[in-house]
Amino acid sequence: EHRKAHKSRMAAVIDIFIFYANLIHVACVCAGHNASRDVVTLVKSILFHRRNPLHFHFITDTVANQILSTLFQSWMVPSVQVSFYDADELKSEVSWIPNKHYSGIYGLMKLTLTKALPSDLSKVIVLDTDITFATDIAELWAIFKKFTEKQVIGLVENQSDWYLGNLWKNHKPWPALGRGFNTGVILLYLERLRRIGWEQMWRLTAEKELMSMLSTSLADQDIFNAFIKQNPVLVHQLPCFWNVQLSDHTRSEQCYTEVSDLKVIHWNSPKKLRVKNKHVEFFRNLYLTFLEYDGNLLRRELFGCPSQASSESTKLQNALEELDEDDQCYDFRRERIMVHRVHLYFLQYEYTSTEDDTDITLVAQLSMDRLQMLEAICKHWEGPISLALYMSDAEAQQFLRYAQASEVLKNRKNVGYHIVYKEGQFYPVNLVRNVALHNAKTPYVFLTDIDFLPMYGLYDYLRKSIVHLDMANTKKALVVPAFETLRYRLSFPKSKAELLSMLDMGTLYTFRYHVWTKGHAPTNYAKWRTATTPYKVEWEADFEPYVVVRRDCPEYDQRFVGFGWNKVSHIMELDAQEYDLIVLPNAFMIHMPHAPSFDISKFRSSPGYRYCLTTLKDEFHQDLSRKYGSAALKYLTAQRNI
Template identity: 95%
Template sequence: MHLLCRGHLKLLVVSLTAIVLLTGLYLLTGNLENDRSLLLKSCLTDTPAVEVFERAVFESRVRELEEENSQIRLQLSQSQGTTAQLAEGNYGNQQWGASADTVPEDGDIIAEEKDNHTDCPRTSTVQKCELIHVACVCAGHNASRDVVTLVKSILFHRRNPLHFHFITDTVANRILSSLFQSWMVPSVQVSFYDADELKSEVSWIPNKHYSGIYGLLKLTLTKALPFDLSKVIVLDTDITFATDIAELWGIFKRFTDKQVIGLVENQSDWYLGNLWKNHKPWPALGRGFNTGVILLYLKRLRRISWEQMWRLTAERELMSMLSTSLADQDIFNAFIKQNPVLVHQLPCFWNVQLSDHTRSEQCYTEVSDLKVIHWNSPKKLRVKNKHVEFFRNLYLTFLEYDGNLLRRELFGCSSQSSPEGVQLQAGLEELDEDDLCYDFRRERLTVHRVHLYFLQYEYTTTEDDTDITLVAQLSMDRLQMLEAICKHWEGPISLALYMSDAEAQQFLRYAQASEILKKRKNVGYHIVYKEGQFYPVNLVRNIALKNANTPYVFLTDVDFLPMYGLYNYLRKSVVQLDMAHTKKALVVPAFETLRYRLSFPKSKAELLSMLDMGTLYTFRYHVWQKGHAPTNYAKWRTSTTPYKVEWEPDFEPYVVVRRNCPEYDQRFVGFGWNKVSHIMELDAEVRLHALGCLADNDLSPPPPLIW
């Protein structure tokens, strides 16, 4: 059928071209005759009757040719409609004789015309400001990071309000809820659904795919999503959009009254069963379908008892297949094989599947035709494809794109701001732009995007309840300190990194290439994205502080190296000083060196020797002695037991305190007084008498900090 229509189309094009050429020659000949008669008119006498007769014959022939051309153009447009529909592969309409009638449902506007031979749907349009629903299953730290690139690509092109539905585990819920709350994108709603409550629906299915149980949860969406939600676009996290998602949403209007699922044909040979000897895939219709992009008509799926139907399909096939190889995709395909009338095949450019074993290059002629790129190979950017450089650049564009630029209002649609957004706008309107401190006051109202746990994080609670997290903040220029800190501090670490989107990706590559950082899973990296002209140092500190998971925190700066063994030493001190029942802050003495290379002291005696030789100095000795003078270094040199110190103005030591200590004052931005204000408030809370200072003798561990 497809080949016949294509041949007929070529014949019509050739015929039309020939007729147009003949018409042009005929008209040219006529013009030459007319010109010749005009030239000879002064020399010869023409009979008026003959002249009228020739003109009448000529006009009649031109009308005939125009009618023929019109008929050919009509046939050509009908053939093109048929070919386009066959290319789309609308299985429910063509191959199994389903009704071609499209029934209006849920307020859909149907734009479709038919004749006796073919259905020629017009381009389906989405109503202005119509809400588009998108669902994703997202679990873990890596998937939470990947889904941000997907969301950026959608937001970049979109012109409609969006509602994202995320089925998440606890980790992804914490990360994405914080991200979207701080992102504050207008006309974007976000809902979360607990994946743990859905696991029992699919846990009985053995699955060999690397996605594990989460790769099966798309089967449960009719149950997971709100019952009044009629339609949803379901996406994998490794998807990148190159067009407005509204175009994909509009395809729902092309569904026949029986179609419930929209999918793109699988572009690999997996379901053909010829990849290797004894390869036995699950049953599928032809090449099968890929479930990276799905249009789910939820209302109709519930009407046909989808949950019961896919369960029966899975139970039947598992009797012989024993497990799934491609998670939900195997079950979707087995179901479609039994119920082909229910599927609406999407054009392949809605899910161009990039891996080393796909036919994706046959899906398009120009990369400008593509709508959705699916990085469905673990190799991702290293796939073999002649256009891989284009795909890589598209992906990297959104990977490093400044997410702050996506906070734009939708033109012509009423803004759906959160209460926080309304409050922020009211605060901005109250500011006086003529105020000399306007920039600082505006900075106080700036909401920075925050991506918690940017890398994999694992922490196990200790039994003795004395654990301590090192808390610090940094920017790109301090990245080289991370490996050294991890060598000196074996306990948990909470780091807030103030970076742009592009810098965050540079950090990711740095961390993934470092053998030291890759081994450490108890380090929480939290990205605070750059915005505004000031460094919000105390805001960044608070992000690191609030995301520490231990009872105690060691508040320090990233360019200090703790002494070896300080982690265990401080935990013992917490017990000895009974910090669980009294309010105390342990002051950790700080030192600095002016040398780039230094042999780290192994004992207090060695450190005292370096102080005497001028290799080391007490911190800020040359520029700001008041900042650490209350530590009383003279007393520390001879002390063998902890001693109390009194707070003084400008004191800014590095301390160990309980995690629920006061937060830093975020009104302080840039350089100066940010730690001073925090120590002042901390001292007020512990009421002066609780500040203690660690002291050691020669036989104890060496002093803790060197800058």
């Protein structure tokens, strides 16, 4: 037994040794929402071709750190490690350099890598975010072995005429060796760079050249080139196919003969996919392939590579093994523990908190078929919005094009769009809602659905109600009464009086009046018609109003997927936690008509689906009783009386 244990320990040590011996290190500077989106496409292209374990090193600002740390944690790609380094701590190293490049201070950060990265890291591949790989990155890593003893940096020649200084009259570039080198792809021999005093050397070079040049035009690239001009023996020139530059004024077509020779494509033109090149269709298709590629497929284990499983993936594996595959509701239970990839703040997001602590975020979730509601909601609600979108990689790109083309959406920066990537057979509605809820930045949230239009002025009215009802110091859920129209073209009521007359005329109805009155009956619409002050209502079975609560409210129960009981269970938990349900007398929202969702059709047509929903309800009741004791018995009684 002792020998067996010793052998397995030795095997584990050998596995770890092999893992680290094959480990490839990749560094990227990534700041802001757009670069965070671009870097995902780069990472997908690397993961698609790789056979080795990888360690990504990201120099990030706060925005990119939040986005990428959540993305990689939820992606759970085997044999991939990720480390983050705070760009703010490095800014002082380069902030003294005047720089005209659009990348700003982040365009100079690569100069700091010997300092930023761990001191025991000897080699690293450094990449810009606008790069696409067409081959295994291990081939590039292997070039380190071809370095002579003196070479410390590997680069591809610049494929534009920039450093030749003949692009326009009086064009004066920084000094460079011949055509100069492009820094979109760099092999950095960190250990040797530290040994020769790289930090001091590049600084002296920059200081000397800035006396006549006054500022950099191409950020770090100018300083790298000036350094190489003074020390040509230190550079190892890489074949041009390791960085085919598609910028303007390039001669990249002359640097390769066959498209099949290409290894790395660099979209370094401001025009990106609209560049002129005889093979641009091939390049564009390769890029779009990775842009829309299903990232879940990259979770597969590497062949012949011992997996360094994260604690999250180990937990998930253990939870899956505990499930009973013969259970009729196995698929539902599996869905509850599935980890979905999440890309927070997919688009630019800006929010400044208000001084009075009454701000409120509209929180909702949607999928591709509800996209047309976004513009209308933005017109009805001027406050911050947190939306979680359940989509595939390809659909997320469709959404991006839609948002960038919409005048309404592109001018709204206080909307946080969070992509939850599709996986599994059910719509994990409560998980998606929780992503939107957790990423609201305001003290209060308005929990609604995407197919409802809030009344004009609701944002301001709710903020006043929050103060008036002292929500900061009390446990209240403010109910916004829900109505619906069956007409696709509705002249939206401007006031409560107008809404009441439309109700009397039959243009509007109380929500779900025809099919599920219980869902909103406790709102007491008869009382609301004449109410002028907020009034309290009692919880009743199946009540599922849309409410305003403090952001620290309970989250949604993720066992409920698809159709049925996803909101009901949430309101029940609010009641169990003794929130008072208060109906607002001058607030309303209207449901707009749409085709039924796929999940409601499944619920109606599948007895198995309905059986499992009943099973999950019973288990939820039991959990509620355990959590809240005898106070939760009323829910069980109410359920049995239905």
